Each structure stands twice: as C-alpha cells, then as structure tokens.
Amino acid sequence: MAGRVKELYRELVERAHTVTSAAQHEDSTVIQVGNATCENAAGSREVLHEFRKYIAASGKEDRIVLRETGCTGRCSCEPIVGVTRPGQTMVKYQKVDAEATHRIFTQHVLEGHPVPDLLLDAQMGTSPLKLLFCRSRRCADSMQGDYAEMCREKLADAGLDYVVDDIVSANCFGLCRSEMVGRLGHLMVLPDKVVYRLRNEADLDTIIAQHIQGGRIVDTLRIGDEPFSGRFFEMYGDVAFFNRQDRIALRHSGVIDPESLQEYIAEDGYQALAAVLERDDPAWVIEQVSRSRLRGRGGGGYPTGTKWDMARKAQADTKYIICNADEGDPGAFMDRSMLEGDPFSVLEGLTIGGYAIGARKGFFYIRAEYPLAIKRIQHAIDQARLNNLLGPDILGSGFDFDVEIRLGAGAFVCGEETALIHSIEGRRGEPRIRPPYPTESGLWGKPTVINNVETFANIAVVCDYGADWFANIGTAESGGTKVFALAGKVEHTGMVEVPMGMTLREIVFEIGGGVPDGKELKAVQTGGPAGGCLPAKWLDLPVDFRTLGEAGSIMGSGGMIVMDEDDCMVDIAKFFLVFSQDESCGKCTPCREGSRRMLEILERITGGTGTPQDLDNLERLAILMQKSSLCGLGRAAPNPVLSTLREFRDEYLAHVEEQRCPAHRCVALLRFQIDPEKCVGCTACARNCPVLCIQGKAKQVHEIDQSRCIKCGRCVEVCRFSAVDRL
Amino acid sequence: MTHPTPAVTDHWDQVREAAEAVLGDEIVEYIRTAAAQPEPASELISVLHKVQARYGYLDTEHLDAVAQLLQVPAATVSGVATFYHFFRLNKPARYSISVCMGTACYVKGADKVVNRLQEELGIDIGETTSDGLFGLQQARCLGTCGLAPVMMVNDDVLSRVTPEAIPAILDRYAKQSRQDSS
Numbered sequence: 001m002a003g004r005v006k007e008l009y010r011e012l013v014e015r016a017h018t019v020t021s022a023a024q025h026e027d028s029t030v031i032q033v034g035n036a037t038c039e040n041a042a043g044s045r046e047v048l049h050e051f052r053k054y055i056a057a058s059g060k061e062d063r064i065v066l067r068e069t070g071c072t073g074r075c076s077c078e079p080i081v082g083v084t085r086p087g088q089t090m091v092k093y094q095k096v097d098a099e100a101t102h103r104i105f106t107q108h109v110l111e112g113h114p115v116p117d118l119l120l121d122a123q124m125g126t127s128p129l130k131l132l133f134c135r136s137r138r139c140a141d142s143m144q145g146d147y148a149e150m151c152r153e154k155l156a157d158a159g160l161d162y163v164v165d166d167i168v169s170a171n172c173f174g175l176c177r178s179e180m181v182g183r184l185g186h187l188m189v190l191p192d193k194v195v196y197r198l199r200n201e202a203d204l205d206t207i208i209a210q211h212i213q214g215g216r217i218v219d220t221l222r223i224g225d226e227p228f229s230g231r232f233f234e235m236y237g238d239v240a241f242f243n244r245q246d247r248i249a250l251r252h253s254g255v256i257d258p259e260s261l262q263e264y265i266a267e268d269g270y271q272a273l274a275a276v277l278e279r280d281d282p283a284w285v286i287e288q289v290s291r292s293r294l295r296g297r298g299g300g301g302y303p304t305g306t307k308w309d310m311a312r313k314a315q316a317d318t319k320y321i322i323c324n325a326d327e328g329d330p331g332a333f334m335d336r337s338m339l340e341g342d343p344f345s346v347l348e349g350l351t352i353g354g355y356a357i358g359a360r361k362g363f364f365y366i367r368a369e370y371p372l373a374i375k376r377i378q379h380a381i382d383q384a385r386l387n388n389l390l391g392p393d394i395l396g397s398g399f400d401f402d403v404e405i406r407l408g409a410g411a412f413v414c415g416e417e418t419a420l421i422h423s424i425e426g427r428r429g430e431p432r433i434r435p436p437y438p439t440e441s442g443l444w445g446k447p448t449v450i451n452n453v454e455t456f457a458n459i460a461v462v463c464d465y466g467a468d469w470f471a472n473i474g475t476a477e478s479g480g481t482k483v484f485a486l487a488g489k490v491e492h493t494g495m496v497e498v499p500m501g502m503t504l505r506e507i508v509f510e511i512g513g514g515v516p517d518g519k520e521l522k523a524v525q526t527g528g529p530a531g532g533c534l535p536a537k538w539l540d541l542p543v544d545f546r547t548l549g550e551a552g553s554i555m556g557s558g559g560m561i562v563m564d565e566d567d568c569m570v571d572i573a574k575f576f577l578v579f580s581q582d583e584s585c586g587k588c589t590p591c592r593e594g595s596r597r598m599l600e601i602l603e604r605i606t607g608g609t610g611t612p613q614d615l616d617n618l619e620r621l622a623i624l625m626q627k628s629s630l631c632g633l634g635r636a637a638p639n640p641v642l643s644t645l646r647e648f649r650d651e652y653l654a655h656v657e658e659q660r661c662p663a664h665r666c667v668a669l670l671r672f673q674i675d676p677e678k679c680v681g682c683t684a685c686a687r688n689c690p691v692l693c694i695q696g697k698a699k700q701v702h703e704i705d706q707s708r709c710i711k712c713g714r715c716v717e718v719c720r721f722s723a724v725d726r727l
Numbered sequence: 728m729t730h731p732t733p734a735v736t737d738h739w740d741q742v743r744e745a746a747e748a749v750l751g752d753e754i755v756e757y758i759r760t761a762a763a764q765p766e767p768a769s770e771l772i773s774v775l776h777k778v779q780a781r782y783g784y785l786d787t788e789h790l791d792a793v794a795q796l797l798q799v800p801a802a803t804v805s806g807v808a809t810f811y812h813f814f815r816l817n818k819p820a821r822y823s824i825s826v827c828m829g830t831a832c833y834v835k836g837a838d839k840v841v842n843r844l845q846e847e848l849g850i851d852i853g854e855t856t857s858d859g860l861f862g863l864q865q866a867r868c869l870g871t872c873g874l875a876p877v878m879m880v881n882d883d884v885l886s887r888v889t890p891e892a893i894p895a896i897l898d899r900y901a902k903q904s905r906q907d908s909s
C-alpha cells in the first residue's frame with residue numbers, strides 16, 4: 001500500500017506540470033484578473049471581458065494568456081490586474097476600469113511600456129531588478145544589522161543608484177524551516193526568481209559583485225528549494241501592503257487559478273495529504289498539529305491538536321468532520337476569500353483532518369449568502385473526486401473519504417457548534433447544552449470535529465513544513481499567523497495575514513495605512529458582536545488570543561473594524577446588541593430577555609432619555625447574561641457593551657448627563673442651527689430640506705424650525721458657507 | 728425509486744400528485760434523490776433552498792408539499808422555514824434591494840443609504856413598493872466589507888454606494904424593467 005501512494009501522487013504531479021506548462025509559453029505575456037465576489041463587485045468581470053475582446057482583435061491569442069485568480073485581499077484597490085511580460089516581474093494595476101484596460105493593453109501588453117499612473121500603490125522603482133530581503137523576526141534576529149540598508153549603501157557606492165529604490169524588506173518567504181531558524185537570512189532577486197541564503201556581509205558582497213553587477217547567478221549561495229510563499233512574493237513582494245505580511249493560509253490567494261486542481265498540485269498541493277497517507281500513521285498527524293500550536297481560527301482559539309485527539313480516541317464506528325464556513329461576524333470576509341481563492345487547500349486540510357480522526361465523511365457548512373464560494377468548493381470537490389483525491393481508496397491508500405456541502409440559511413447562531421450540527425441535521429439551528437461536546441457526541445450522535453476554514457487552510461502547511469517551523473512563527477502560546485479582515489475607517493481595507501504577536505499599530509497603520517482624511521483613530525473593534533472596542537492606548541499590544549482577551553476584547557474570527565472620531569461608541573454598542581438580539585434564537589431566557597432589556601436601555605441612552613442609573617443597570621444585566629446564557633452567543637453578546645462602558649465611559653456620561661453625543665452620531669441628540677453671522681441667504685438649504693422646515697428669504701439669514709427638523713443633515717451638506725452648525 | 732410510505736393518509740396518491748404539481752418536476756426529482764439518502768430529514772434545508780431558488784420564495788403551499796414528499800411533519804417544515812432569515816415567506820419584488828448593515832458598512836454610512844432609499848421609495852424596511860417593483864431589506868454582511876458600503880439589487884453587488892447615487896441606481900433598474908416588459 002505504501003509506495004503506491006507516492007507513485008500515484010507522482011503521476012498526478014507530472015500530469016499537473018504537463019497541463020500547466022502547456023497552458024503557458026516561456027515567451028507569452030500573462031494578464032491576470034481577479035475573480036472573487038469582491039473583485040467582481042468592483043467591476044473585474046467587465047475588465048476581463050474587455051481584455052478578451054482586445055486579445056481576440058490583436059490576433060495574438062497564442063502569445064497572450066488571460067488567467068483568472070482569486071483575490072489578493074487588497075479590496076480598496078480592486079479591480080486589480082497583473083501583467084507579466086516574458087522574463088519580467090509582474091506589474092500590478094489598481095482600480096482598473098474599461099478605459100484603463102484599453103491603456104494597459106495597448107501600452108503595456110502590446111508595446112511593453114507599463115502605465116505609470118495606474119500602478120498599484122507605490123510599486124518599486126523603474127529598474128528591472130528587484131531585491132527582496134526577508135525581514136521576518138526569524139531571519140532578521142539571526143543577522144547582525146539591517147542587510148537591506150547595508151545593500152542600499154553598497155549599491156550606491158558602486159554607482160548602481162537606480163537599483164536602490166527597488167530594495168525592500170519583505171516578511172517571511174517561508175524558507176526559515178526549523179533546521180535553519182536563527183542561522184541565516186534570505187534575499188530574493190527578481191525577475192530571476194533566485195533566493196539566496198545570507199550568512200554574513202561577505203555573502204552580500206559576493207551576490208552584489210556576481211549577480212547584480214555581473215549578471216551571473218551565484219550557485220554556491222543559491223537555495224534550491226522553492227520557498228513556499230515564494231510564488232506569492234515573486235508576484236506581489238514589491239508592494240508594501242503585501243510584503244509586510246506572512247502568507248501561509250493565503251499562500252495561493254491571488255496566485256493560482258482556484259478552479260484548477262492542476263495549478264494547485266503544481267504548487268505542491270496535495271503533497272501533504274500524500275505524505276500523510278504514505279506514512280500511514282494518524283497519530284503522527286495529530287502530534288504534528290499539536291506541536292505546531294495551531295489554535296482554532298473560528299474565534300474560540302481551542303488547540304486543534306487537542307480537539308482532534310479527543311475525536312480520534314472516541315470509540316465509535318462512524319465519525320464526522322465539518323468545516324465551519326458560516327462566517328457570521330458581520331464585517332469579516334477572510335473565510336469567503338479563502339474559499340473562493342484557494343478552495344483546494346481548505347479541502348485538503350479537511351481531508352487530512354478526516355484521516356487523522358478516523359472519519360469517512362466530511363461536510364462543508366457554508367453560508368448561502370456566498371454563492372461563489374459554494375460554487376468553487378463544489379468544483380473542488382468534483383475535481384478531487386475525479387482525481388482519486390476524494391472518494392474510495394484515496395491515492396490507493398485504502399482511506400475512503402467523501403465530502404458534502406450543506407448550506408446555512410442566514411442564522412448567526414448556526415456558527416455555534418451544536419446549532420450548526422442541528423442545522424446540518426435539517427432542524428432549527430438552536431444550540432444545546434454542552435457537554436457532551438461534539439467530539440464525543442455530535443452529528444447524529446457521532447463524534448464530530450468542527451473547525452474553521454482558516455484552521456483547515458493551515459493544516460497542509462503544518463504537515464509539509466513541520467510543526468516546529470509553524471510554531472516558531474507565532475508566539476509562545478499560539479503558532480502561525482492570523483488573517484484579519486481589515487475594514488472600516490482605514491486607508492487600505494483588505495485582508496492581511498500576519499504572524500501572531502504583531503501589534504495592532506503595525507496592522508492598522510503600517511499595513512492598513514492608518515485612518516483616512518486625517519481623522520483620529522478612536523477604536524479598533526475585534527471579534528465582531530462577541531468582541532470589544534480597543535481604544536488607541538492598546539495599539540502597541542501584540543495580538544494573539546490571550547492578549548486580546550486581557551485587553552477586554554477577543555481575537556474572534558478575524559474581523560477588525562477601525563473606527564474614528566465620527567463613530568459614537570454608545571451607538572456601536574447598540575449596533576452590536578441590535579444584531580445579537582435579532583440573532584438570539586430565543587431558547588434561553590437570559591439571552592432572549594436580557595438582550596431585549598439591554599437594547600431598550602441603550603435606545604433610551606442614544607435617544608436622549610437615559611439616566612446615570614441606566615449605566616449601572618446595563619452593567620448588571622450584562623454580567624448576568626454572560627454568566628447564565630446557554631450558548632456562546634448570549635454569553636458574548638454583552639461584550640461590546642461592557643468593553644465600551646469600561647473604555648469610553650465619558651461618552652456614555654455625555655449622553656446621560658448632558659444629553660449630548662460627542663461624535664454627533666446619535667440623531668435624537670443632534671441639533672442643527674444656522675449661524676446668522678455666516679449665513680448669506682443663498683436658499684440652498686431651504687430648497688434641499690426634505691421637510692421644508694427652513695425659513696428665510698433670499699439674501700437674508702435663514703432659520704430652522706426645530707420642531708419639524710428630522711435631523712437628516714442635508715442642510716449641512718449643501719451649505720457652501722459652513723453656516724449650519726451640528727451641535 | 729419510490730417515495731417513503733406515508734404516515735397517515737388513505738389518499739396518498741392524490742396527496743402526492745397534488746404536492747408534485749405544486750413543486751414541479753425538477754424539485755420532485757431532487758426530493759426523490761434526497762429521500763433515498765441515509766438521513767432524509769437532514770435534506771430539508773437543502774430542499775427549501777431549491778424551492779426558493781426556483782420560485783423566489785416559500786409559499787405555504789410549497790411548505791406543505793415539501794412536508795408531504797419528504798415525509799417530515801408540516802410543523803417542522805414551517806418551524807425551519809421561519810427560523811432562518813434567508814428564507815422568504817412572501818413574494819419578492821421585481822428588484823429586491825438589500826443594503827448591507829454589517830459593521831463595516833454601518834461605520835461607512837450604510838444607514839444613510841437606507842434612509843435615502845426609504846425616502847426615494849416611500850417604503851420602510853421589509854416593504855415593497857405598491858407597483859411591486861422594489862423591495863427593501865437589510866442584509867447581514869455580504870463579505871465584501873472592503874468595498875463598504877455595499878448593497879445588492881437581486882444578484883448585482885454594488886459597492887461604495889453613496890446616498891447621492893441612489894436616485895440614478897433606482898432609475899437604471901426602473902428603466903431596465905420597462906425594457907424587459909416591452
């Protein structure tokens with residue numbers, strides 16, 4: 001049986017290489033367009049269509065390849081288009097529309113001149129050569145000094161100034177395997193796609209003299225292995241937004257065609273499953289996953305190895321494994337993007353998990369609101385079945401495993417494990433008391449493991465690259481990276497994957513580009529309706545499960561919403577409570593009634609009739625709900641209220657003591673007033689007021705009838721003389 | 728393939744035929760396959776998804792027919808259909824507008840978009856205009872938070888929507904509907 005797996009896998013790899021290399025000549029130009037819900041919403045379908053038209057019209061179908069990939073997570077710049085001319089690095093364009101498509105095609109694709117004003121972010125300088133230094137903690141700590149800086153100086157001295165702008169420090173390429181940690185650094189030279197090991201300054205001198213100046217690859221320093229995020233950094237390493245990230249769970253997003261099993265396999269896909277089946281030792285897998293310190297990415301942060309071990313040890317003829325793709329946190333989209341951009345790695349992780357615990361059947365539980373993700377996963381399942389990677393006797397190993405998709409139907413509580421199980425069983429998604437835990441009695445009473453999408457996306461990497469390497473990336477308690485969905489009042493909204501332990505400041509300011517329009521950051525919300533709002537004083541907090549908990553929030557599944565001075569923290573607390581109250585399944589009283597009463601109080605406060613006593617009542621109810629609710633929804637629902645009460649008490653006090661909303665957000669507490677000094681009587685406000693409550697003759701001071709004003713704010717927007725004050 | 732034996736009726740053939748007529752061949756076939764699975768009751772939600780995809784909503788007629796053909800108590804079927812937000816129990820408008828009220832969209836001003844839609848359409852959330860053209864809903868998160876605020880009109884996802892853009896958007900769909908019907 002063993003040996004056979006290896007053989008069958010090798011055949012798959014060979015076929016994959018044949019197919020992928022046939023699709024692309026050495027001398028063809030590749031145009032890459034994203035196909036994901038976000039990309040499409042931004043207009044990428046139209047861009048694709050335009051390119052197709054131009055390619056056909058140019059008559060160069062055999063020399064211009066149009067590919068589709070998932071998204072890279074650079075939402076605010078979509079649609080993104082990548083153009084790779086033969087032997088060059090990929091040039092990325094942002095916010096591409098029909099007109100831009102035309103310019104990119106005629107100037108760059110046909111004539112070879114990149115279009116500077118459309119480039120994504122500030123890409124590097126104009127030199128064809130690009131140098132990427134790994135600045136990850138693991139490499140950088142072992143090196144004395146800043147090699148990137150050293151290299152800049154050396155090149156300037158050598159009169160090679162033009163390359164200097166093309167030197168960047170990127171995060172981990174994924175080369176620092178356990179055996180090498182702490183001993184050397186790495187340098188990637190593009191477009192040659194060569195990775196060097198750097199042990200000391202002399203190595204750097206050799207590379208500069210031979211490769212940069214002489215154009216000859218230094219074979220003695222070259223690393224033969226393909227770094228596993230190598231493809232990603234080859235394509236995107238020159239963009240600051242990306243090169244500060246570690247791409248592990250997202251290693252293929254925006255890199256491969258998510259509908260091509262061949263491309264996945266050509267990028268070492270299914271290598272981990274093949275190795276695991278070849279080894280034929282489920283306990284080994286569990287040991288690796290435990291040692292990697294991988295914690296569940298769905299919010300709870302439970303150690304994945306421990307969960308698998310319990311299920312493995314449970315005595316039963318049938319066991320199940322489920323991928324939780326219900327992504328309920330409103331404001332989070334990591335799971336969607338992973339399912340759409342790299343469905344095979346999630347499926348491979350699920351299959352390995354099934355093998356490890358002894359399950360023969362797995363499920364994807366996906367939100368019905370994600371039609372493209374559903375389509376991609378179904379396609380991946382079908383392809384895997386056709387290639388003996390799913391179904392009976394996988395890769396000749398004797399292991400049978402199959403997977404089915406079940407759709408959620410818009411109930412947040414179904415993300416909770418026991419509710420999810422009920423939902424797959426075709427019932428109302430109401431939670432039940434635990435224990436028994438699903439690992440003991442889950443789906444149809446059988447031992448069941450439920451893990452999040454991102455958890456599964458990490459599994460193949462843990463098996464391929466080693467548990468110790470993975471553990472080393474994170475903090476002492478939590479291995480690997482975390483993907484965050486960065487949104488709200490932040491310059492670069494998108495997906496960012498960073499090592500556990502990176503600070504909020506690095507994420508929001510260095511990668512996210514900070515708060516737009518020169519506004520002040522007020523809070524970072526993590527954990528969605530179950531989390532909390534962290535004020536600016538926590539910006540230097542290294543992020544992991546424990547630290548966020550101690551700061552009064554939670555890691556959650558990865559939603560990270562940045563709020564600025566215009567956001568009212570009382571209003572935000574109310575926003576989340578409206579959500580939780582609406583989503584409460586109603587099974588237990590503390591949550592059903594508690595959330596309603598808390599919401600009533602918050603409505604009073606934001607409506608201007610709250611009293612200081614209300615704050616105490618809120619707190620008492622919140623604690624009661626936390627302690628006595630049946631499931632995680634009710635227990636966590638008060639968190640946004642408690643965290644804002646603690647960190648932003650002055651805002652609550654302004655509402656209840658002065659009937660004032662400092663952020664000017666709570667409509668009932670607002671007052672619009674025209675400043676007679678500034679009003680020139682242009683009549684614009686009077687004409688635009690939807691309830692016609694502004695009186696005044698042309699060229700005379702206008703006045704608002706407060707009793708009829710509905711506080712829509714239109715007058716402020718239309719007055720060109722800033723004469724309307726919002727108080 | 729046969730249906731499972733009915734629980735209580737003497738007129739199973741009539742009941743079955745009526746139910747099949749309500750749901751149509753494609754769904755009847757789907758239920759047949761589902762009923763042959765090891766846990767047929769667990770297919771209920773998938774069946775309801777199919778019915779909604781086909782008819783746009785779940786009528787009581789549909790729910791009863793599903794209960795009969797899948798041999799699941801009618802109370803269970805309606806209990807499930809009402810529990811999940813995704814299932815619509817009323818006929819949707821020609822254009823169903825859902826504004827995302829997830830956190831990212833909310834802090835980027837989705838509430839102002841909703842206000843403007845209410846003003847322009849003269850309806851509240853959950854209502855349909857009297858001509859049946861537009862319906863207004865709130866959605867949870869559509870997963871495109873990076874492009875907030877986001878709204879959907881039927882299957883189209885519109886990103887970075889502003890209140891000022893609303894009248895033109897509505898016009899576009901109204902025009903499209905006139906073209907479709909002429």
Ligand SMILES: Cc1cc2nc3c(=O)[nH]c(=O)nc-3n(C[C@H](O)[C@H](O)[C@H](O)COP(=O)(O)O)c2cc1C
Pocket residue numbers: 295296297298299300301302304324325326327328329412413414415416417450451452453455557631632633
């Ligand atoms: C109300 C509620 C909603 C949840 N929603 C999700 C979700 O959308 N996705 C998810 O993976 N986990 C969600 N969880 C956590 C899951 O119950 C479960 O802990 C997780 O899927 C386990 O996988 P992990 O260990 O890989 O994180 C939710 C929990 C609660 C209480």
Ligand code: SF4
Pocket residue numbers: 413430431583584585586587588589591592629630631632633634635
């Ligand atoms: S805590 Fe809320 S959601 Fe959970 S079981 Fe109770 S009522 Fe339902």
Ligand code: SF4
Pocket residue numbers: 672688689690691692693694704708709710711712713714715716
């Ligand atoms: S806030 Fe709105 S209703 Fe009030 S005066 Fe201004 S435009 Fe009129």
Ligand code: SF4
Pocket residue numbers: 674678679680681682683684685686702718719720721722723724
């Ligand atoms: S728009 Fe401004 S300046 Fe013009 S009438 Fe109104 S308040 Fe006065």
Ligand code: FES
Pocket residue numbers: 036038039071072073074075076078333337494495873
């Ligand atoms: S780029 Fe796809 S999630 Fe935004």
Ligand code: FES
Pocket residue numbers: 330331332827828829830831832833867868869870871872873875876877
């Ligand atoms: S919050 Fe609106 S799309 Fe996510």
